[in-house]
Structures are given as structure tokens and as C-alpha cells.
Amino acid sequence: MHSAFAVFLLLLVAANSSGLPVAVIGATGKLGRHAVQKLVQQGCSVRCLVRCAPSSAAKPSNAQNATSAEVAAWLTTLPGVELVEGDVTDRQCVMELLRGCSACLALHGARRTTKLSDLLPWVDATREPAHAKQVNYEGVRHVIEAARASGTCKRIVRVTGKGETPWSIFSILINGLGSMAKAWNYEGERLLRACDDIDYTIVRPGYMGQVDAQLEGASLVLADNGGDLKVSGIPHSSVAQLCVRCLDFPNAARSTLCAMTAPKGQGADSFDPLLAEVAADTRRFAGGELFKRHVLAVRVGGLVMSGFAVGFVGGSVSVLRAALAMLTR
Template sequence: SDAPEATSAEVAAWLAAQPRVQLLRGDVTDRTRVLELLQGCSACLAMHGATRRTQLSDLLPWADETQEPSHAKRVNCEAVVHLIDAARASGTCRRIVRVTGKNEDPWGFFAILINGLASMAKAWNYEGERLLRACEDIDYTIVRPGVMLRGDERLDGATLVLVDNGGDLKTSSIPHRSVAELCVRCLDFPNTARSTLCAMTVKGEDGPDSFEPLLAKVLPDSRPFPGHEMFDQHMLAVRVGGPLLVGLASGLAVGTLSLLRGLLVGR
């Protein structure tokens, strides 16, 4: 099924039944498997992402959680190395379309929250972007979408907005279907090669409900993007901002409990 409420297994079964679709099981952290999977491909849509949650054991000085296969370093960064190597080895794959996120604001609330709870996922996503930009023989299109929520896939009165050159837009929700359309349709626009696109929606304005007219205006990246210092900023932001967020959450929890206790006693 391609319904919004369909499970991953149901979506996979629906895709496998479509004409000219070959469904193969793979693992982006397995270099050998990725080499096999990209044979004969003209492009690679890399929409995977790390799901590992930060563990208390990660704080132990002798622990190296980055060795776990599900860690963001392995999934969001090292896997990109495998994709680049596989694209080169295939001799046919000329572009990698990679879905990441807004990774250039390490001190933002959500960046600190996601990095702190999800094994530095945003920091490693940006490192993966850097690998693609440094690759001169394989083109890339990096897609930074808004909040992709499961459920209603309609635009519901909103219109699509797109900015190139790694520009920024106000964060908003965007249907999975729209992001999927962007990743596929950009392959038909040669001008989107070597571009970093931020995709959002905006309500109350006239605009397109398809990315095609927006893709036609995209220009390749031309500005200098931050280097490894961005990763250092992500790490510093978590070290400084993480305890502050924990303290704020604890204070709110204590305040809420005190309020409830006062209401109960007053009865």
C-alpha cells in the first residue's frame, strides 16, 4: 500500500509489485553490499538516516559508541563514503541525492536536542554532506526538508518553497510525498546537480503545489560551506546546551509536580 498509514512492510510490498521495480535488501553500512546494490544504477536516492538513541553508557570515558552499526557516524557519514565508492565503481551512477536536514545551526534548540538524544545525528549528517561536496567526479543533490510527519500527505492549503545554495527557510512541516517528488524530479533537471536545497511549505500564499517550476530555477552551490569546524560547534553546543536543557526540563517537572501537589492539598 502507498497509503499514509501503511507500515514499512506494506510500502515495500507495494513497491515490489510495481512495473520495472526490483526490490533488493541492503545495508548502507556494509560497503560490499552497497557496491552490489549500485551496479547498473544511473542515480542513487539516499534517504536513510540514523535512529540510534544516545545511551547513558556513551558517557563512560572508555566507551566508543561510534563502533555500533546503528550509530549516526556509521549511518549518516561513513555510509556516504560507501555510496560514493559504489557510484564510482559502477561506472554508471552519476548522481547521489541525499536527504539530510538543517545542519548549519548547531546552537539551535532542536539541533542540540536531536544531537543530544540521537547520537549526534545532525553533526554526522553535515559531515556526510561535506563528503559529497568534496567529491568532484560524482554529482550530488542535497535535500534539507522541513519536518516530515506521518499522516496526512496533502498540502492542505500550503504551497511549496525551495531555496538553493544551502539557503535557510523557516522550518515547517512538509509531506513525505512532496519530499519524495523532489528527490525524484530533481534528476530530470541537470541544473540541480551539485546543489544544496532547503524545502519547506508556507501557508496563506499563492505558489506551486509541485516542485517542477522551482527546480527549473535552481543554481549549483556557489558559496563556501563551513568545514570540520561545524562538527566542533555541534559538539560544543551539546556539551554546553545539553545540561541547560536538562536543567530546564527538570525545573519544569518539579514546578508541575509542586503545582499539582498544591491543587490536591487545597481540595
């Protein structure tokens, strides 16, 4: 059975080895650098979008605390890697990036934090280049347009997150503090699902942080059709493996995959056997009304948290006054 599966994988690789480069957006991030490395190990040519070209003064480094310039310098030392200077919010840069590529790994994400000025009615923060709308939504639109213009890019792999639970405390906090990042990520997913000429694979991983040591020996689990799995930590390297390997699985096209970890023995050691079983999306995903629920959840959650904050401050002042009164008697 194992030999049959190995033959199956070889056939998939042979069928999908176009020789064209794979584009990677977010290549200097913790997830992106792992993906580039895995693509190189598979013998792929890689074209990376980086915000600034590495200077000669930048010391090549792939360490966890390395700067973007240092990681970019490290990328240039890998065989078959080419850098394109630009940003996903720049349509022309993305056009240049995807020209002649076979696929694109869109591993970018907005990092802008919400500002108090965003609450002013005359301020439209969504126009800022770093805003989640520009990065997680318009950026995906640019990737789709560039893929169509290229004539060669037939697969887009997009990493997002669980974004269908607007009333969860985590969604409220991330949306409230991160310029509606989850809500705009889901809107970007909707753009991909609306494509009928480009295949997508949407990857929704658990939380990726300093979890490698905690998850040593853990198994991998995968749910297609946007299935809901218990949220867990998952290493950047494992998510990168999934993004790269799904390119060689035609059955993973037009699918939404939730990727998590489980205790040892309750899942698989690699994503390959799990990917062999996934299928394209069949369920009806929520439409634009979900964005409105995200916005409402943030507004209600903000009022509730403000109420708690006012109550806490008021209680603290009362206690302080009582303590001062006792001291002055």
C-alpha cells in the same frame, strides 16, 4: 510561455533518459516508498535496498502503519522494481545496489536514540551499525565509493535537513537524543561536496510528519545554495517529487536545496518551475569546525537542561514537604 517550459522539460527528460535503473536507499520508509512510486510512474526501473527480503507471509501494503516487510512486499508488485537485500552500512551491499545504475536516491536516516551508556568514557557508541555516524556519514561514503565503482552512477540525491544551526533548540534536542544525527548528516554532506567526479543534489526539507491534511492547498518554495527558508511542514510526497524530478534537471547538480511550503499563492504548485531556476552551490560551506560546535552545543544544552531538571525536582520536593507539614499540623 507555458508551452516553451513544457518543451524545455521534454528536452531535459530526453537528455537524461538513460534506461538504466535508479537506486533507492530507504525505500521502505515513508519518503522512500513515495519516491519509488513516482519513479515507476515516470517509467523508470528501480533497484531498492531493503534490510530484509519480504516473506511470503508479508501482506503487501503501502499504508502509513505498514511494517517494513509489508512495504517491501508491496514494492515487489510494482513494475520494474528489483530488491537488493542489505543495509547502507554494508559497503558490499551498496556496491551491488549501484552496479549498472544511473543515479541513487539516498533517502535513509539514522533512528538510533542516545543511550546513557554512551556517556561512559570507555564506550565508543559510534561503532554500532545503527549509530548516526555509520548511517548518515559512513553510509554516504559507501554510496560515493559504489557510484565511482559502477562507472554509470553520475548523480546522488541525498536528503538531510537544516544542519548549520548547532545552537538552535531543535538541533540540540535532535543531536542530544538521536546520537548526533544532525551533525553526522552535515558531515555526510561534506563528503558529497568534496566529490569532483560525481554530481550531488542535497535536499534539506522541512519537517515531514502527519502534515498532509494541514497543508492542503499550500504552495512549494525552494532555495538553492543552501539558502535559509522559514521551517515549515512539508509532505513526504512533495519531498519525494523533488528528489525524483531533480534527476531531470542538470542545473540542479552540485546544489544544496532547502524545500519548504508556504501559504497558497506564495509559491508554486510543483517543483518543476522552481527547479528550472536553481543553480550550483557557490558559497563556502562550513568545514569540520561545525561538527565541534554541534558537540559543544549538546554538552552545554545538556548541562542547562540538567540544571533545570534538578531545580524543578528540588522545587517540587520543597512544595511537597510544605504541603505535608501543613497537613500534619
